Amino acid sequence: MDNFTEDHASLHARAAGAQDLPLVVDLDGTLLLDDSLHEQIIKAFFLNPLGLIACLLHLRAGKLAFKQALAKRFPLDVTRIPLNEAFVTWLRVQLDHGRVLHLCTASHQSIADGIAARLGFFASCIGSDTANLKGPNKAAYLAQTFPDGFAYAGDSAADLAVWQKSQRLVLVGAKPGVAAAAQALGKPIEATFPRQAATFKDWVRAIRVHHWSKNVLVFLPLVLGHDWRDFASVAWVIAGFCVLLMMISSTYLINDLADLESDRAHWSKRNRPIPAGRIAIMPAFLAGCGGILAALCISFLIQPAFGTALLAYLVITLAYSFGLKQLPLLDTFIIALLFTLRLVMGTALANQVYSEWLLAFSMLFFFSLAAAKRQTELLRSIQSGKTAARGYRADDLILNAIFGISTGISSLIILALYFAQDFALNFTTHPVIYHRPGFLWVMPLFVGILMGRVWLLAQRGEMQDDPVSFVLTDRAMLGLGAVAAICFVLAV
Structure with a gap:
């Protein structure tokens, strides 16, 4: 036999x-x-x-x-x-x-x-x-x-x-x-x-465990609010973080199912477990739907405001998967909005006042990173002889770069203006004084270098598909991030 x-x-x-x-x-x-x-x-x-x-x-x-x-x-x-x-x-x-x-x-x-x-x-x-x-x-x-x-x-x-x-x-x-x-x-x-069953590693890849680091944004309001000494606040944020991971991993499964045909035509996404056929369609669909329902139920039990923000995240993500991702520039706006919603969730979990400065900076900053991702995809499409990719055409390359670079610079200006006007105030209901606020000025410098490096590599075609993951894995960016973190601690 x-x-x-x-x-x-x-x-x-x-x-x-x-x-x-x-x-x-x-x-x-x-x-x-x-x-x-x-x-x-x-x-x-x-x-x-x-x-x-x-x-x-x-x-x-x-x-x-x-x-x-x-x-x-x-x-x-x-x-x-x-x-x-x-x-x-x-x-x-x-x-x-x-x-x-x-x-x-x-x-x-x-x-x-x-x-x-x-x-x-x-x-x-x-x-x-x-x-x-x-x-x-x-x-x-x-x-x-x-x-x-x-x-x-x-x-x-x-x-x-x-x-x-x-x-x-x-x-x-x-x-x-x-x-x-x-x-x-x-x-x-x-x-x-023999039957080719999905392995544990396949499921780990499908739910994007390697992307979980993006969700540490929910801790940022806690850190900026100087509430890391409050055990109750830290515990609620950690619980919300775990629920957010469940929701996002589940939506990744649903998004992969929505993108099956386009992912199979993509140079790298075709190797993902669901497009490649290593994880069957119906188990992925049931796992995604089950995870979404569980995350929503738990989120409202933790805190209604957090549950509402998570529900908004789900609705926007599904709208994106069902067709909005095909609308040029709106797709990058939605990606920026989804990252900003993570900050909204973190603010709700830490029971803090929302900062317009932080939210405005987040929208512009992540719009620029999302545009850099599209720039990479457009360049690869052009190099492979294609004329379009996800609603964008080859002649959109310059316009996309203009929007991406300009929003990146705008985020830098927002950050600098905030520091110049009132970096001594925290985002809580009471002022928190930074004892050595001059160290905070390394933050705009870090953002400026980060934006420049991301767009330089994106324009050269050397950027990975996901600039956020790139920033979290690039040695130069990690080194600069460590310096920025040290300066924040010194400022406190």
Whole structure:
């Protein structure tokens, strides 16, 4: 029996004896890492939720009618859907030895045709067109089409009915219970490809644990308010910080699902666990929705003002995922607003008065960083020969740079004006005197150097996709940040 870990030569040797029977291949969970129907549902959910509801109404006429409605309203781009590469390699070896391959799936005919055209090695391709070819329906169809016998490659419990009619079995990603039931049929098993389950590392990458450092902004009002000695304030901010991480990680899952097609076309995002198919669509969707609901409930229990700010964060994030991200400049404004909301949450958790200076600085500062991210993406698109990226066109490069650099300089001016006018007052209800306020002037200097370095590297095309992550990992910026922190301590 073949195993997916065997080398190419071994596969060729074993394929020589399997040419007599045609091999029929299932699509969802077998040839594809995930389910194409789930892909369509998620696409419809983010593209047109009302349209999805209209399609769901067709379920009254049966699952086939639902698939037909989805295929008509939300055609699926199958050119980048992740394939089971180990299984595809094995199929090519079978083809090299003269074996005839057929594709038979319960997915709509349009999806089956697209996958068959993409691979180019199937002698025939049949999907659900006039009947839903799943389980007993597929078994009856294949038994009639191949009266002299066939081998079948599948993965699910529904495929057991087909394996009962086939002469040989190929198990691809079958769960232990399904594999045991298939083996109990007593028929030859040509090959087994173990299920590729998502690892803990995949989930860590999907929820962006490496981006959690961005959320330390919620502690900034606590620090600037000199309330780090108040245990109750620190405890509430830490609790809110954990809830914020739950919310943001959950929205990352939802955002990845909303961006599936565009991320798969992206030079680096296509390697993320969800676009790459290492994490299945429905588990990601359920985990994202569950995390969002839990975070909202806990946030209002901690403090209503914090819960309201977190709810606003969620609404804006979803609006961004559902389409606002395609509107040039508005998308960068929203990113800046989401970062500023973190400061609003921190202020609410620390029970402090909101500072217009701090919020204005935050909006301008993070707008500039978001624009630098777009500048990087535009430059990469131009270098790859594309004319547009996420609503931006190649000729928007200069305008985006003007807005980004000007807002960065404006944030520096806001900070300097605040220090010049009244840096001796804190953002709480009572004044807090800095004993050596002159040390605070290193802050505008730090912001100016940071902005200059970010935009210089962005314009050169040397910036990573995320300038915030870059600032938090770049040695030069970390060194300057450490100096700024020391100066703040000396000023106190």
